[in-house]
Amino acid sequence: MRGGEKETAEIVCEKACGACCTRLANFSVKIGRRLILDNINLHLHCGEMVALIGLNGAGKTTLLRAIMGEVPHRGELRFIPFKAGQRAPLVGYVPQKLEIDSSSPVTVLDLFCGALSFRPLLLGYGKNCRPQAQKALALVGAEELIQERIGALSGGQLQRVLLALALTPLPDILLLDEPLTGVDKAGIERFYETLANLRRTYDLSILLVSHDLLAVGAVADRMLFLHQGRIECEGTPREVLQNSWVRTVLGFERETVGRLPLPKAKPDLHMARNDEVAG
Amino acid sequence: MRQALLAILLLCPLLALLGCMVISNNMAFYSDAVGHAALAGVAIGVLLGMRDPLLGMLAFAMLLALAVTSMRRYSAVSMDTVIGVTMAFSVALGIVLLSRGGSFAAYSHYLVGDVLTVGQSEIKRLALLTLIVLGLWMMFFNRLLLLSLSRSLASSRGLRVWLLETLFAILVAAVVTAAIPWVGLLVVNSLLVVPAATARNLARNTVGYYSLAVGVSLASGIAGLVLSFYWGTATGATIVLCAASCFALSLAWRRKAGCSYPI
Numbered sequence: 001m002r003g004g005e006k007e008t009a010e011i012v013c014e015k016a017c018g019a020c021c022t023r024l025a026n027f028s029v030k031i032g033r034r035l036i037l038d039n040i041n042l043h044l045h046c047g048e049m050v051a052l053i054g055l056n057g058a059g060k061t062t063l064l065r066a067i068m069g070e071v072p073h074r075g076e077l078r079f080i081p082f083k084a085g086q087r088a089p090l091v092g093y094v095p096q097k098l099e100i101d102s103s104s105p106v107t108v109l110d111l112f113c114g115a116l117s118f119r120p121l122l123l124g125y126g127k128n129c130r131p132q133a134q135k136a137l138a139l140v141g142a143e144e145l146i147q148e149r150i151g152a153l154s155g156g157q158l159q160r161v162l163l164a165l166a167l168t169p170l171p172d173i174l175l176l177d178e179p180l181t182g183v184d185k186a187g188i189e190r191f192y193e194t195l196a197n198l199r200r201t202y203d204l205s206i207l208l209v210s211h212d213l214l215a216v217g218a219v220a221d222r223m224l225f226l227h228q229g230r231i232e233c234e235g236t237p238r239e240v241l242q243n244s245w246v247r248t249v250l251g252f253e254r255e256t257v258g259r260l261p262l263p264k265a266k267p268d269l270h271m272a273r274n275d276e277v278a279g
Numbered sequence: 280m281r282q283a284l285l286a287i288l289l290l291c292p293l294l295a296l297l298g299c300m301v302i303s304n305n306m307a308f309y310s311d312a313v314g315h316a317a318l319a320g321v322a323i324g325v326l327l328g329m330r331d332p333l334l335g336m337l338a339f340a341m342l343l344a345l346a347v348t349s350m351r352r353y354s355a356v357s358m359d360t361v362i363g364v365t366m367a368f369s370v371a372l373g374i375v376l377l378s379r380g381g382s383f384a385a386y387s388h389y390l391v392g393d394v395l396t397v398g399q400s401e402i403k404r405l406a407l408l409t410l411i412v413l414g415l416w417m418m419f420f421n422r423l424l425l426l427s428l429s430r431s432l433a434s435s436r437g438l439r440v441w442l443l444e445t446l447f448a449i450l451v452a453a454v455v456t457a458a459i460p461w462v463g464l465l466v467v468n469s470l471l472v473v474p475a476a477t478a479r480n481l482a483r484n485t486v487g488y489y490s491l492a493v494g495v496s497l498a499s500g501i502a503g504l505v506l507s508f509y510w511g512t513a514t515g516a517t518i519v520l521c522a523a524s525c526f527a528l529s530l531a532w533r534r535k536a537g538c539s540y541p542i
Contacts, residue, residue: 070434098429103479105488106428115436120420122489150428278360
């Protein structure tokens with residue numbers, strides 16, 4: 001199904017869609033005496049973008065952190081590649097907007113070399129460093145930012161750089177925690193477009209936490225509503241956002257349930273855009 | 280004089296390199312506290328009857344480093360307050376213990392330092408310390424760099440934030456303490472901070488930042504040593520004045536070059 005779009009990909013899930021996925025079974029997280037996440041059962045298929053929504057304090061960030069391994073969890077977390085076997089998933093993570101000192105002299109290249117190589121940055125960039133960084137930045141259309149200081153980047157530029165970093169090495173599952181806080185509209189559209197392209201090319205599983213329900217609902221394949229540590233509603237974005245209980249919990253007045261706009265049907269991202277500027 | 284020059288050539292770049300990371304981490308208050316708290320370390324060393332209180336100073340500095348990073352990890356108290364209170368306590372303790380019987384004057388050389396007390400064995404010790412500190416620091420440099428950029432980014436890439444923070448705090452404490460007998464605890468923090476601040480005004484990437492800081496510190500170190508010789512002034516403080524002039528020049532350069540971002 002997705003095989004025809006592989007031309008530029010280097011590492012590809014060589015399979016028919018649906019056979020490879022990240023599986024959470026009976027997944028729960030307890031911190032102290034509080035049960036933050038309870039009995040989460042989830043399959044995230046390769047090439048699928050899943051939006052995770054819910055109120056503040058529902059446990060969304062904890063779920064991401066538990067998948068990353070930062071927080072101990074009970075239950076099963078397994079990645080099942082197309083070829084037989086099971087292993088722990090390789091996780092890429094794009095954090096929320098970082099507070100970076102705007103005077104910091106660290107450049108994007110410094111960041112990549114520091115994160116990817118063992119050779120101390122002060123002794124010079126490693127041989128593989130620059131090509132790796134260029135390749136990663138090319139994935140997100142940010143090649144020209146390589147010598148820019150991190151502190152001088154705009155919100156959208158920084159998020160794209162962090163996305164490139166999260167994709168190196170190519171992960172099984174990409175986690176994004178409200179990655180577009182503080183990014184302008186053009187940056188948001190550009191980011192989602194990049195994500196959609198990556199998803200198609202590399203068959204990534206993407207789990208995306210966002211409060212921007214309509215925007216994320218327009219690009220996600222599936223939506224999960226997390227409430228008090230449990231997945232209370234699951235389905236396509238239209239289904240979830242049409243559910244009257246979900247709308248009540250999220251604070252949409254009962255009277256306006258009928259009048260609230262729903263996400264449009266997913267846009268055709270193959271369409272060329274006039275205003276698309278390379279890089 | 281030659282020993283003094285060797286000491287400066289070893290000490291100034293070391294302080295400048297660590298100072299760059301101290302500024303990136305907003306730790307200048309911490310390094311100041313470590314310097315001042317050395318007074319209590321000296322007092323403890325003297326009380327325990329050590330001929331050379333350096334060991335007492337080092338031990339106390341390590342304790343302080345651990346206390347500060349642990350409090351950061353386990354409590355929600357503001358770092359500013361914690362460091363301020365700890366420093367106040369240590370300085371007062373040191374003064375009280377050392378001034379008993381009116382003998383504080385004997386220890387006042389710790390305040391402004393005396394580069395001419397450097398002998399062969401001290402140079403060897405300093406060289407050894409430089410090797411160990413730089414070796415450890417280089418080994419963990421990339422991780423420390425990520426940490427200094429953003430704690431949450433470092434943590435999201437699987438780095439052990441507390442261990443790295445503690446390691447760096449201990450390295451800073453060790454170097455600051457070792458430098459005190461020669462440059463004095465009143466100005467040792469300036470030698471960390473001023474060359475790095477100068478470099479930050481001019482650097483366009485990480486390697487440039489650290490190299491410029493080393494350059495400024497070496498230039499100020501040699502100039503300061505020579506000037507202090509001719510003027511008969513305390514060496515440490517004279518070096519800091521040279522470094523401060525470099526900083527002023529770098530500020531002027533920035534204004535001329537039209538840089539818009541804040542320091």
